[in-house]
Amino acid sequence: MPVLESTSSRINDVDLDDPAIKRSAQLTKALGHPVRLTILKLLIQRDTCFCGDFTDVLPLAQSTVSQHLKVLKNTGLITFTSSGVRNCYCLNPEGIDALSECLKSLTDMFEKTDRPDCC
Amino acid sequence: MPVLESTSSRINDVDLDDPAIKRSAQLTKALGHPVRLTILKLLIQRDTCFCGDFTDVLPLAQSTVSQHLKVLKNTGLITFTSSGVRNCYCLNPEGIDALSECLKSLTDMFEKTDRPDCC
């Protein structure tokens, strides 16, 4: 078996498990759905908080909205607080900060305009 | 178009088909995978261009890489040019501009820190 094709990772290989890449992918993936983008927008614009606030306004079943909220929660973008019969979802400052950093970092990355055309 | 300024048909209704929301979701979704993020990074960092440049470096089958390139192409982020036996993929200036605008708009949206805590 040729040495170059051995199981050991090669020098020039890319590490897809790079934490920064993985986190950026996770964050952008969480944004990558109209419903989740809308929920975040509502959380910023209005004093919406409860699951019902979103189901009132979104053309989706309550369970579906709940599922999207879970995704945002698992990504760290929103927090969950059980306040009585209603459960309150708020923007999570740490998560939002991380997201802002991520978005800015990506913006910087894509704004390098001094690249010559390769083709 | 800034995400925050998108229109909705009724005051209390949300339009999930809003073009700005849909486009932002599409763009962020395209970024939402480690492989695609890596491909874009390679396109920016180096003079990589050909499909083989990516397959050399990514621990994935050629057909899988090709599939991810297709997603980026369909999202408008890269262009495809058949240059002989090799096919060249480059960053698409229009798409990248749109992405930058989108990312900046999202950054602005999430950076509104004058929101009071709701809970």
Place this chain on the structure above:
DNA sequence: ATATTCCATCGTATTTTAACGATTAATAAT
């Protein structure tokens, strides 16, 4: 002409996402 290289596409399998209705647990109201 033949062989080789590159890589898009096809077919397929597996996993994940997205959506729904039904159920259930908890609280609040009567």
Place this chain on the structure above:
DNA sequence: ATTATTAATCGTTAAAATACGATGGAATAT
């Protein structure tokens, strides 16, 4: 105590995403 409300979770279904190997077409090399 009983009923109503809220919303998470469960179970299911359908669709999309992800990955792979195989195939084939086009350009190049021999």
